[in-house]
Amino acid sequence: xxxxxxxxxxxxxxxxxxxxxxxxxxxxxxxxxxxxxxxxxxxxxxxxxxxxxxxxxxxxxxxxxxxxxxxxxxxxxxxxxxxxxxxxxxxxxxxxxxxxxxxxxxxxxxxxxxxxxxxxxxxxxxxxxxxxxxxxxxxxxxxxxxxxxxxxxxxxxxxxxxxxxxxxxxxxxxxxxxxxxxxxxxxxxxxxxxxxxxxxxxxxxxxxxxxxxxxxxxxxxxxxxxxxxxxxxxxxxxxxxxxxxxxxxxxxxxxxxxxxxxxxxxxxxxxxxxxxxxxxxxxxxxxxxxxxxx
Numbered sequence: 001x002x003x004x005x006x007x008x009x010x011x012x013x014x015x016x017x018x019x020x021x022x023x024x025x026x027x028x029x030x031x032x033x034x035x036x037x038x039x040x041x042x043x044x045x046x047x048x049x050x051x052x053x054x055x056x057x058x059x060x061x062x063x064x065x066x067x068x069x070x071x072x073x074x075x076x077x078x079x080x081x082x083x084x085x086x087x088x089x090x091x092x093x094x095x096x097x098x099x100x101x102x103x104x105x106x107x108x109x110x111x112x113x114x115x116x117x118x119x120x121x122x123x124x125x126x127x128x129x130x131x132x133x134x135x136x137x138x139x140x141x142x143x144x145x146x147x148x149x150x151x152x153x154x155x156x157x158x159x160x161x162x163x164x165x166x167x168x169x170x171x172x173x174x175x176x177x178x179x180x181x182x183x184x185x186x187x188x189x190x191x192x193x194x195x196x197x198x199x200x201x202x203x204x205x206x207x208x209x210x211x212x213x214x215x216x217x218x219x220x221x222x223x224x225x226x227x228x229x230x231x232x233x234x235x236x237x238x239x240x241x242x243x244x245x246x247x248x249x250x251x252x253x254x255x256x257x258x259x260x261x262x263x264x265x266x267x268x269x270x271x272x273x274x275x276x277x278x279x280x281x282x283x284x285x286x287x288x289x290x291x292x293x294x
Contacts, residue, residue: 003075004290006068008035009047013065016054026105027293035293079116091280096125096132096144098200100226102245104163104268104292106145113287120280128199128224133157136271142281145288147201148267150208159271160285162292165243167206167264170233173254177239182259186213192238193217197224202266206241209264230255 011021012032022032040046047061057065097106114122125135129146136144137154145162153159169188171177177187188210195217196202203222210217220238223229226246233240234254243266247257270288272281 003072004293005035005039006072008032008293009039009061010065010068010072012036012048012055013057013061016056018055025293026108026291031293091119091278092121092123093278093280093284094123094125094140094142095284096127096135096141096146098129098132098146099126099224100147100165100202100243100245100266101145101268102248103165103243104145104288109288109291112291113284116287117280117283128197129201130199133271136273139273142276142278143270143272143284145268145270147205148269149201150204153271156274157271158274159269160289161267161269162288163268164265165245165268167202167241167260167266168244168247169258169260170230170240170242170247171256171258172233172236172239173256175239175256177258178256180258182261184213184261185209185264186215188217188239189213189215191218192220194221194223194229194232194238194240195219196229196241197222200224202241202243205264205266209241209260209262213262227252 008021008025008027011024012018015021015024018033019029022029025032036048040048043060043064045060046058047064048055049058095110110122114120125132125141127135129144129149132141132144132146133149133153135141137156148159148161169177169183177183195206207217221232223232226242229240229242230246230252232238234252241260241264244257247255270285272285276282
């Protein structure tokens with residue numbers, strides 16, 4: 001049984017609510033429900049009683065939580081001791097990140113990693129996916145949190161998926177599309193579109209979606225900043241594809257979020273060099289995968 005599954009059970013036992021527990025674990029509620037159900041199936045007994053008022057521990061669940069806490073405490077102590085032998089108490093980690101990483105809770109993840117290794121120092125560089133991958137190949141960065149590119153990655157780069165998000169359409173209030181619940185990409189053939197910077201994978205994903213729909217998009221403006229893009233939409237310059245996380249984190253009035261019928265999905269993950277010899281990078285990759293349940 002994986003340790004991260006134990007953490008999910010402990011979170012649900014603490015919050016007594018699937019939605020709150022999923023937020024605390026930085027995963028989606030359906031994913032948390034599936035993991036809890038998998039643990040119960042493996043054990044052959046229910047750990048929680050479900051009701052319209054929330055969840056509560058069964059007798060077996062209470063015993064499981066008590067033992068799981070002990071196991072996780074011992075696991076953390078063992079990891080900390082081994083880290084000292086591996087020389088992870090000190091060091092510098094050069095990390096690249098893109099702007100839109102809320103779907104994996106990157107702020108909390110990096111903060112938790114630093115708490116686990118309090119004597120390391122992290123240099124953070126923010127840019128688009130492609131410049132960050134180039135810096136990774138050139139050894140100017142040790143690891144990067146990026147979107148998976150449309151084109152194949154270089155053989156020297158390894159990538160592990162940590163999460164994903166879907167794109168929606170940002171539409172200004174008063175636009176004919178603002179009354180729609182969903183829209184097909186082909187309906188945008190005559191619209192002015194605000195696109196991401198060409199250094200961002202999002203630009204490739206959205207361009208591919210338009211071409212699959214049979215047209216070349218009328219790109220009237222490009223911006224690497226989601227906030228700037230939303231304000232341009234609000235001002236009536238054009239429409240824009242943005243990941244759903246951006247609508248949640250930027251409460252800007254006068255903008256409707258419209259679902260796109262043909263899924264445009266970005267995969268977010270961590271990339272590092274296959275010839276990496278740094279225990280810090282190995283530790284970060286393991287930590288990120290464990291924290292996101294991948």
